[in-house]
Amino acid sequence: MMEDSKKLEEFQAKIDADVKIEPKDWMPEKYRQNLIRQISQHAHSEIIGMQPEGNWLTRAPSLRSKKILMAKIQDEAGHGLYLYCAAETLGVKREQFLKWLHDGVAKYSSVFNYPTLSWADIGAIGWLVDGAAIVNQVSLQGTSYGPYSRAMVKICKEESFHQRQGYEIIVNLANGTKEQKQMAQDALDRWWWPSIMMFGPHDADSAHSNQSLKWKIKRESNDELRQRYIDKTIHQGEHLGLTFPDENLKWNDKTKHYDYSPIDWDEFWNVVKGNGPGNKARLAHHTKAHNDGAWVREAAIAFQEKQKLKSKIA
Amino acid sequence: MSKDNQGDLWEVFIQPKAGRPHKHVGSLHAYDKEMAMKSARDLYTRRQEGVGIWIVKAEEIISSQAADAESFFDPADDKIYRHPTFYELPDGIKHI
Numbered sequence: 001m002m003e004d005s006k007k008l009e010e011f012q013a014k015i016d017a018d019v020k021i022e023p024k025d026w027m028p029e030k031y032r033q034n035l036i037r038q039i040s041q042h043a044h045s046e047i048i049g050m051q052p053e054g055n056w057l058t059r060a061p062s063l064r065s066k067k068i069l070m071a072k073i074q075d076e077a078g079h080g081l082y083l084y085c086a087a088e089t090l091g092v093k094r095e096q097f098l099k100w101l102h103d104g105v106a107k108y109s110s111v112f113n114y115p116t117l118s119w120a121d122i123g124a125i126g127w128l129v130d131g132a133a134i135v136n137q138v139s140l141q142g143t144s145y146g147p148y149s150r151a152m153v154k155i156c157k158e159e160s161f162h163q164r165q166g167y168e169i170i171v172n173l174a175n176g177t178k179e180q181k182q183m184a185q186d187a188l189d190r191w192w193w194p195s196i197m198m199f200g201p202h203d204a205d206s207a208h209s210n211q212s213l214k215w216k217i218k219r220e221s222n223d224e225l226r227q228r229y230i231d232k233t234i235h236q237g238e239h240l241g242l243t244f245p246d247e248n249l250k251w252n253d254k255t256k257h258y259d260y261s262p263i264d265w266d267e268f269w270n271v272v273k274g275n276g277p278g279n280k281a282r283l284a285h286h287t288k289a290h291n292d293g294a295w296v297r298e299a300a301i302a303f304q305e306k307q308k309l310k311s312k313i314a
Numbered sequence: 315m316s317k318d319n320q321g322d323l324w325e326v327f328i329q330p331k332a333g334r335p336h337k338h339v340g341s342l343h344a345y346d347k348e349m350a351m352k353s354a355r356d357l358y359t360r361r362q363e364g365v366g367i368w369i370v371k372a373e374e375i376i377s378s379q380a381a382d383a384e385s386f387f388d389p390a391d392d393k394i395y396r397h398p399t400f401y402e403l404p405d406g407i408k409h410i
Contacts, residue, residue, distance in 0.1 A: 026381070085342065
């Protein structure tokens with residue numbers, strides 16, 4: 001026990017000095033568990049996030065937009081894989097992460113449980129959902145766990161194209177016909193609040209926040225990040241003549257931030273608990289794709305075994 | 315062997331330009347060398363990040379132990395004369 005408290009002290013000293021923690025370094029079990037939960041949840045979000053976008057791949061309005069959307073979805077797959085690898089350095093196998101997802105033990109970002117009803121939703125996802133994700137991920141580049149931090153740096157480099165492609169869709173619709181502008185407005189109306197909820201509960205109600213900040217797993221609180229996202233996004237919508245679905249949204253000259261209405265947390269927890277419009281379909285689709293791919297994995301393993309046998313004989 | 319098996323873990327190193335050293339960029343799962351190479355290309359060079367790729371199975375890497383770092387690297391601690399700044403030069407001496 002004495003040794004543990006000494007180790008814990010040394011560990012916290014490293015964190016305080018901004019020395020990154022690497023996989024083989026000593027770390028408190030709770031630090032490991034927090035990271036396993038957070039990184040895998042992040043990875044699952046990237047992968048599940050491919051579904052609402054994939055919904056419009058075959059119906060993209062031009063070859064240009066289709067190619068771009070395809071590239072974006074490929075990036076999301078890549079980001080998921082970077083993150084799974086970072087999470088695996090904590091001693092959990094990839095198979096286990098997938099099992100936890102399929103069993104409903106692991107979560108992913110609730111925002112991907114909302115449906116993409118029109119092409120404008122693809123714009124709103126890039127502009128708002130990726131916009132919110134970027135605010136979070138830029139902050140996480142400074143996380144204390146080395147593999148997570150390095151994955152975040154790579155992801156941030158790639159992610160800014162995602163937000164621009166989404167905003168471009170919204171710009172084109174907002175500058176188009178009356179009906180097209182209405183599509184953009186409708187998408188903003190439906191995605192604004194879910195994007196704000198992506199930052200999670202208020203700091204006072206966030207189960208893991210304090211410890212995560214002390215260990216620098218997170219660098220800034222949910223509310224700080226949420227405010228930054230709101231502050232930088234409003235002019236992007238107003239510039240296009242779009243209205244945000246919040247009558248209390250206004251610039252506060254004292255705080256130098258936007259004020260906004262209370263968040264509907266019943267809606268948030270309802271979706272987190274699995275009752276959102278898309279929870280069951282998203283998970284069922286992922287599970288089916290994984291199970292349908294079993295024969296590919298089996299064939300690949302058989303091939304691998306054969307190769308090993310060959311090299312032994314030779 | 316379980317049907318959920320995701321294959322071996324491989325570490326990926328990318329050479330950004332000819333003449334530059336390969337640098338570790340991350341890892342991936344694959345069942346054999348060929349698949350590892352194609353996946354590394356798709357996963358780590360989608361934006362022309364490299365002109366060369368090295369891949370090695372993670373289990374084949376021999377690593378020093380972080381816990382032993384202090385004693386392991388100790389031999390270099392007392393040999394500051396290996397650095398040019400150790401030496402004193404007369405005033406006004408240049409190009410050395």
